[in-house]
Amino acid sequence: MTSHPDIPTSARLTLVLGGARSGKSRHAEALVQAHPAPWLYIATAQAFDDEMRARIALHRERRPEGWITVDAPLDLAGAIRKAEPGRPMLVDCLTLWLTNVMLAERDVPAAVNELEEACAAAAGPLVLVSNEVGLGIVPDNALARRFRDHAGILHQRLAARADRVLLIVAGLPLTVK
Amino acid sequence: MTSHPDIPTSARLTLVLGGARSGKSRHAEALVQAHPAPWLYIATAQAFDDEMRARIALHRERRPEGWITVDAPLDLAGAIRKAEPGRPMLVDCLTLWLTNVMLAERDVPAAVNELEEACAAAAGPLVLVSNEVGLGIVPDNALARRFRDHAGILHQRLAARADRVLLIVAGLPLTVK
Amino acid sequence: MTSHPDIPTSARLTLVLGGARSGKSRHAEALVQAHPAPWLYIATAQAFDDEMRARIALHRERRPEGWITVDAPLDLAGAIRKAEPGRPMLVDCLTLWLTNVMLAERDVPAAVNELEEACAAAAGPLVLVSNEVGLGIVPDNALARRFRDHAGILHQRLAARADRVLLIVAGLPLTVK
Numbered sequence: 068m069t070s071h072p073d074i075p076t077s078a079r080l081t082l083v084l085g086g087a088r089s090g091k092s093r094h095a096e097a098l099v100q101a102h103p104a105p106w107l108y109i110a111t112a113q114a115f116d117d118e119m120r121a122r123i124a125l126h127r128e129r130r131p132e133g134w135i136t137v138d139a140p141l142d143l144a145g146a147i148r149k150a151e152p153g154r155p156m157l158v159d160c161l162t163l164w165l166t167n168v169m170l171a172e173r174d175v176p177a178a179v180n181e182l183e184e185a186c187a188a189a190a191g192p193l194v195l196v197s198n199e200v201g202l203g204i205v206p207d208n209a210l211a212r213r214f215r216d217h218a219g220i221l222h223q224r225l226a227a228r229a230d231r232v233l234l235i236v237a238g239l240p241l242t243v244k
Numbered sequence: 245m246t247s248h249p250d251i252p253t254s255a256r257l258t259l260v261l262g263g264a265r266s267g268k269s270r271h272a273e274a275l276v277q278a279h280p281a282p283w284l285y286i287a288t289a290q291a292f293d294d295e296m297r298a299r300i301a302l303h304r305e306r307r308p309e310g311w312i313t314v315d316a317p318l319d320l321a322g323a324i325r326k327a328e329p330g331r332p333m334l335v336d337c338l339t340l341w342l343t344n345v346m347l348a349e350r351d352v353p354a355a356v357n358e359l360e361e362a363c364a365a366a367a368g369p370l371v372l373v374s375n376e377v378g379l380g381i382v383p384d385n386a387l388a389r390r391f392r393d394h395a396g397i398l399h400q401r402l403a404a405r406a407d408r409v410l411l412i413v414a415g416l417p418l419t420v421k
Numbered sequence: 422m423t424s425h426p427d428i429p430t431s432a433r434l435t436l437v438l439g440g441a442r443s444g445k446s447r448h449a450e451a452l453v454q455a456h457p458a459p460w461l462y463i464a465t466a467q468a469f470d471d472e473m474r475a476r477i478a479l480h481r482e483r484r485p486e487g488w489i490t491v492d493a494p495l496d497l498a499g500a501i502r503k504a505e506p507g508r509p510m511l512v513d514c515l516t517l518w519l520t521n522v523m524l525a526e527r528d529v530p531a532a533v534n535e536l537e538e539a540c541a542a543a544a545g546p547l548v549l550v551s552n553e554v555g556l557g558i559v560p561d562n563a564l565a566r567r568f569r570d571h572a573g574i575l576h577q578r579l580a581a582r583a584d585r586v587l588l589i590v591a592g593l594p595l596t597v598k
Contacts, residue, residue: 084414086379086555087566088573118563199413201263202440203380203557204388209295211558212264219265219414226414234413236553236588237438237573237580239597243416261591263556376590378440380557381565386472389441396442396591403591411590420593 078231079191083240084199084222090238092126092159095196102155102192104133109147109156111164113140126159140167144178144185152190161197161225165217169210175217183224195225199234255408256368260417261376261399267415269303269336272373279332279369281310286324286333288341290317303336317344321355321362329367338374338402342394346387352394360401372402376411432585433545437594438553438576444592446480446513449550456509456546458487463501463510465518467494480513494521498532498539506544515551515579519571523564529571537578549579553588 081098085091099106108130114120127136139146143164150156158164168178186193201219206212226232232244258275262268276283285307291297304313316323320341327333335341345355363370378396383389403409409421435452439445453460462484468474481490493500497518504510512518522532540547555573560566580586586598 082414086553086573087559087569088577089555090573090577118566199263199556200558201266201556202376202378204377204383204392205264206558215264215558219263219267222413223265223267223415226416232414232416234418236597237436237586238577239580239586241418241588241595241597243413243418259591376440378443379553379555381554381560381569382441389472392441396440396444400442400444400592403593409591409593411595418595420590420595 078229079193080186080189080225080229081192081194081231081233082222082225082229083194083196083233083235084243085196085235086199086202089235091196091198091235093129094233094235094238094240095157095159095194096130098194099155099157099192100131100133105154106134107150107154107156108134108136109139109143109150109158110136111138111140111143111158111160111167113163113167140164141171141173144181147182147185147189147193150189156189156191156193157196158194159196161195161221162200162218165214165221169214169217179217179221179224182221183228186225187228195229197222197225255406256370257363257366257402257406258369258371258408258410259399259402259406260371260373260410260412261420262373262412263376263379266412268373268375268412270306271410271412271415271417272334272336272371273307275371276332276334276369277308277310282331283311284327284331284333285311285313286316286320286327286335287313288315288317288320288335288337288344290340290344317341318348318350321358324359324362324366324370327366333366333368333370334373335371336373338372338398339377339395342391342398346391346394356394356398356401359398360405363402364405372406374399374402432583433547434540434543434579434583435546435548435585435587436576436579436583437548437550437587437589438597439550439589440553440556443589445550445552445589447483448587448589448592448594449511449513449548450484452548453509453511453546454485454487459508460488461504461508461510462488462490463493463497463504463512464490465492465494465497465512465514465521467517467521494518495525495527498535501536501539501543501547504543510543510545510547511550512548513550515549515575516554516572519568519575523568523571533571533575533578536575537582540579541582549583551576551579 083095233240260272410417437449587594
């Protein structure tokens with residue numbers, strides 16, 4: 068593993084936001100890999116169809132040796148709490164987790180509260196990846212609007228807790244905090 | 245009202261852009277509340293359905309004592325011109341106003357010109373909130389595309405006039421100008 | 422042509438990203454016009470309908486004397502390679518080119534590779550304009566999702582090669598790189 072001299076390693080909690088195919092996962096992985104291995108990869112993806120299966124496989128293939136993968140499509144807070152203190156962790160991604168919570172008809176505000184508490188209590192370094200989805204035209208269907216609202220509030224809550232917030236544009240980080 | 249030592253109070257005209265649930269209203273309110281009360285809240289929302297009514301109620305509840313609310317779904321320029329000079333003002337939000345103008349089949353470029361002139365002539369401090377809607381995929385329907393175009397041009401025009409332009413991401417401001 | 426004292430002219434390759442009607446074309450034109458005329462305008466637009474024809478006409482009208490327009494809806498790499506070395510060039514825009522490549526059922530990764538090589542080999546100054554389309558809700562239809570993916574990867578590849586990457590918001594540049 069090469070070192071990343073330009074990536075600060077001091078942040079306990081980092082939120083990495085970005086659009087579709089913005090390079091946010093890759094950037095977040097580099098942030099985690101700036102710490103000593105092994106690294107914990109907390110995956111929230113659930114493969115409902117071939118398109119998702121292909122994306123998950125691509126993400127797994129790209130990760131080098133040193134990663135331990137844990138699946139947490141719903142109990143993300145639990146997975147964060149169970150991690151060994153000080154183990155560098157990546158959560159990829161919050162918007163898929165939120166989708167899973169909504170599809171399972173769980174109580175979203177309660178789940179967000181629980182996640183926020185787990186992130187606040189984590190020793191870190193913990194890097195959270197999420198899709199920014201609120202900068203397009205208002206969606207036609209009510210479910211998409213509710214998803215957008217929940218995602219926006221989730222991001223605000225975690226950004227307030229984070230030491231570092233990045234918006235990835237074309238693979239490059241804009242520092243928001 | 246607590247003071248906001250990290251928020252500069254010198255800007256006459258501020259444009260606060262952001263996505264859905266990005267925290268742009270809350271940030272804009274704090275910018276206005278950094279000035280002495282009372283503050284003028286110019287609301288452009290029209291409640292056509294329960295979803296809108298709930299959003300409007302939520303926004304009103306969150307505002308502390310010291311706010312005077314004026315409704316201006318269409319004659320936004322008039323509401324700005326009528327305000328007492330030097331009274332801190334918040335307009336929330338421009339995209340709802342633009343929606344109203346389009347639904348009422350008014351002349352959009354003429355309305356934008358009139359709004360731009362009223363903002364340019366205002367003594368300030370005047371804070372304008374608007375949704376950034378142009379960073380998603382091209383919408384299927386022509387009305388949404390026209391809305392996006394009008395919103396983009398409106399933002400460019402007001403940003404050129406503004407002393408300060410912020411893009412709110414996850415509740416945090418990116419300084420654009 | 423007036424000079425633009427605040428626009429650095431040293432960048433060989435610049436990527437200008439922005440949303441719909443964000444002012445990205447206008448900003449990119451100013452970057453190119455900071456160099457001595459004549460300037461090469463490489464247009465990728467194809468007019469399939471009246472809406473497109475009106476947009477193309479508007480863009481052409483706004484360009485002052487000194488611009489030489491070349492159409493390259495598909496062979497964009499070829500147009501860049503054929504340009505006289507050192508001639509200031511503007512490509513407007515990459516997302517329209519990508520649309521054309523997809524509609525013509527060409528091999529997208531091969532076309533992206535060829536474009537990347539042509540940009541890397543260009544003497545410059547070369548300014549590339551493209552729409553950021555990945556920051557909204559996931560589109561319903563698979564073609565739009567594929568387009569978004571291709572656009573995101575294209576932007577990452579060119580941003581990695583670029584000396585300067587800007588995100589235009591309300592007509593104003595945020596420096597990403």
